[in-house]
Amino acid sequence: MATIRDVARAAGVSIATVSRVFNDHTLVNPETASRVLEIATKLDYWPNGAAQSLTTRRTQTLGVMLPELFGEFYSEVIRGIDRQSRAHDYQILLSSSHSNGEEVLIAGRAMLGRIDGLIMMAPDEASIETVERVRRRVPVVLLNPRIEVEGCCSVAFENFSGARAAVTHLIGLGHRDIAIITGPPGNVDAEERLRGFRRALADAGMDPDAAAVIPGDFRESAGYEAGVALLARKPRPTAVFAANDGMAVGLLAALAAAGKRVPRDIAVVGFDDIAMAAYLNPPLTTVSVDACGLGHRAVDLMMGAIESGPTGGSLRQQLPAVLVVRQSCGSATAGTGLLEQTAGSSGGTVRRGRK
Amino acid sequence: MATIRDVARAAGVSIATVSRVFNDHTLVNPETASRVLEIATKLDYWPNGAAQSLTTRRTQTLGVMLPELFGEFYSEVIRGIDRQSRAHDYQILLSSSHSNGEEVLIAGRAMLGRIDGLIMMAPDEASIETVERVRRRVPVVLLNPRIEVEGCCSVAFENFSGARAAVTHLIGLGHRDIAIITGPPGNVDAEERLRGFRRALADAGMDPDAAAVIPGDFRESAGYEAGVALLARKPRPTAVFAANDGMAVGLLAALAAAGKRVPRDIAVVGFDDIAMAAYLNPPLTTVSVDACGLGHRAVDLMMGAIESGPTGGSLRQQLPAVLVVRQSCGSATAGTGLLEQTAGSSGGTVRRGRK
DNA sequence: GCCAAGTATGAAACCGTTTACATCGGGAGC
DNA sequence: GCTCCCGATGTAAACGGTTTCATACTTGGC
Known part of the structure; x- marks a missing residue:
């Protein structure tokens, strides 16, 4: 492939001139420039990126x-x-x-x-x-x-405050036995969300250590398995906070398979607000992060x-991590899941509806 | 930052030797090698990628x-x-x-x-x-x-055959007035899918030119608008083939907003099988591509x-592009959308259920 | 007619590697 | 004791550009 030297030789100039033409740096005689450009095109010359970054350090x-x-x-x-x-x-x-x-x-x-x-x-x-x-x-x-x-x-x-807001919302709806499906151990996001969960409980005068903590790994399958585990539990929690939406999806599937109705039998809240969250059945209340x-x-x-x-x-x-209230948590004011219903209320950290 | 020369100097060897140590190319005296390595670590030396690819052409x-x-x-x-x-x-x-x-x-x-x-x-x-x-x-x-x-x-x-299979399936369900929402003009996928749509109609002895062709651009909003346009049409098509799932999502939203029921009032088929397709309401029949x-x-x-x-x-x-039958097309044998129901029938090009 | 300033270009160093080739000991073979 | 060979290492030439500095040639001012 043609190098800068080939072009220089063919155009009868030095490589410095060719370089100048291509970086339109200093003034070059327009005639010379066009001749170089012409030759370069004919020779199909393209500067080599590796060489460029070696000298320019960019x-x-x-x-x-x-x-x-x-x-x-x-x-x-x-x-x-x-x-x-x-x-x-x-x-x-x-x-x-x-x-x-x-x-x-x-x-x-x-x-x-x-x-x-x-x-x-x-x-x-x-x-x-x-x-x-x-x-x-x-x-x-x-x-x-x-x-x-x-x-x-x-x-x-703001994983922590997002999770706290979600769980506080559940508490506000009357739930007193709330479980969490956690993310993988060692994951910061997972840990912060767990911390937010516990703080919300503590803030409401509940004992964080008494809550059901089901281990998960952010995958859909973990959510499904967690759902199965939850259903076997007694007393059964009335609400579940899944540390991400992927697991919430699996959880909803497990609940549906067992004939449970969401949110009537059990309320579900996720985290992330992935694209499909608004389209789940029921539309998923979750914490939206951009x-x-x-x-x-x-x-x-x-x-x-x-x-x-x-x-x-x-x-x-x-x-910010913003709570988006849809139908899976059973809120009376939840959006339909298909129509936009953004509310400006609740201190600006809660949105309702589809997006 | 330290270069190969710095390492060579500090170790009292030539740069060639340092290079050899790092590429464990030719035999190098183990003692020399370990000394070089030690110095390199101390100097925090890392080879420069740009320089490497300039010489090696890799x-x-x-x-x-x-x-x-x-x-x-x-x-x-x-x-x-x-x-x-x-x-x-x-x-x-x-x-x-x-x-x-x-x-x-x-x-x-x-x-x-x-x-x-x-x-x-x-x-x-x-x-x-x-x-x-x-x-x-x-x-x-x-x-x-x-x-x-x-x-x-x-x-x-196989855009063409995938689209053809989808539309043929609709025809098999009894639909005779089928519309298509196309992708952006000039897009190959969009064109091939349109071609498959027309071929399926022609194969069934129907006139492709008589079908409603609503222009789209693969975005959800286009699907919504197409839905509005379709509802205004009379006679209203009994089925719609959206050239991708994104538009199918928008279409479903438009139909739901108008109080239409899918698939009873109108059948919908998409293309792509995006993750949320199985979770839509109703679960979307679509053509799955990997x-x-x-x-x-x-x-x-x-x-x-x-x-x-x-x-x-x-x-x-x-x-391959494989038709996945769920509930949005009204097939009697559709999957539930939440439970796996893979069928090995139908010539191997049709799957049913969630995945 | 000479000097300063400015324009267009070339020569060569450099960026940080790899690698072909040369060099240099030392042991084996005879 | 002389070759020959081989292993370990050094020398120097690429790789394909950019950029500093020098040079040659025009102009313009006085």
Whole structure:
């Protein structure tokens, strides 16, 4: 394939001139420029990206590392990152499905020299080493970090207050025996949501330790199994808070299979507000987080960090988690699930209806 | 940051030796190796990816270009690509949301030198130029190509036969006045599905030109509007084939808002089988395509192409589109939408129930 | 007619690796 | 004791660009 030298030779100029034409840097004689461009087209010359980033130390690429790519949530995060990156003329180098620190380290190493910054959702503490090493070279933005890292920006959802609001809502509806299906152990989001659940109970003068805690792993199947387990329990809880919507879906299926009616027999609340939540039967009351917005915000922080260089401070941002009341919790004022019914009431943290 | 030279100097060896240690290429004295490794760790040395790929002409990265990143379908494709790439130790360089040929060209140019191959779903014919130019340098695999390109592998869904099966099923249920909500003009998938729709009618001795064709664009809102338009029509079609599930969702919402019952008043069939399809009210009969599998297959083809070099032939693969009968079409044998009911009947192209 | 300023271009260093080839000891074979 | 071979390592040339600095040639002002 043609290199800059081939073009220079064919056009009878030096490679410096060709480079200048392509970066329209300094003034180049228009005649020379057009001749070079013409030759370049004829030779099908395209600058080599690796060579460019080697000299300029710029790649116009953002690294993105995610723990795993299943579930709608992560897709949305990627969408948000992608969209905002494009707006800033950046491409994204994606590497996901990392289950342990070792894999993260390898992926991080492979990215080095190819990225101007790294947006990362770390699955576990073992990844912190990678973060530290990468951070010495390019800015790092953490998503929902388990541990804040000195010198890294981060964006996180208000998991705690979102969960608390959801459970408080159930309590307000009269429920006194509320169970929770948790996320995988060690997952920050899961832990924060559990903490919010317990706080809500405590705030209402109930004993958090008395509540049924069913272990889950954020997958639909875990929700189903949890549902089966719950039904065998006596006394049976009157409401369940599933730590994410995926498990709520499985739970609803288990309840339907057992002939239980939601919310009459048992109330259900989820977390995430995935696209199908409004279309479930009954429409799912859940806590809405803007996954796409998380990615968007992460890119914004990254752009700031890249601008300001390694001296940039470590901003911490929180994104709201908003309770969306639909029908699965039995609220009298719930939306229909098919028609928009946004209410401006309840202190601004509760929405009703479809979106 | 430390370079290979720093390590070499500190360890009292040449850069060649350091390089050899890191690529455990040729025999290196174990003692020397461990000393180099130790120094490298102390200096926090990581090889620079850009420099490596400049000399080796390998990047361990696959370019991925998609027209736009909205909707579950594309997320699934990316998931499939990502998973399979990781299995082969490749990362992916993502660039999406390209709406025109110009943007595609720029993105392609930015990728050059950073990728070992390109997986691309081209939005329009204007992108063909980019494909051609990229193809001269690295292998290209096309997804659902509008036009096959000489020397490129491709993977596509059987849009045509999938749509035909869906409409034939409606006809088998007794429907004689069937409408279609189409995808955006110029979209291959949309066109193929329309073609399948017309063929099914023709096969049944009906006049394709007499059918109602409502223009859509694959978005939920278009489905809603199409629903409104359909309800105003007289005589009103007894069944509707929406060219994708997103529009079917909107259509169901419009019908519900008008108090129509599905499938009693009107039957609905979609295309894609997105995750929420089974949870809609009623569960949506649709044509299932394995978007994740599409990405997976594309990577497999790419690996073959990279192995065999530019001489590699141009394989064309078709992935099946399978009709999944649920309740929205009014079939007597439909699944419940919540319990798995896979039937092995009907020539193997029809499944029933949830998945 | 000379100097300063400005424009267009070239020469060469550099970015951080890999790798072909050269070099250098030392032990084996005879 | 002389080759020959081999293992360990160094030298230096790529890879394909960008960029600093130098140079040659025009102009314009006085």
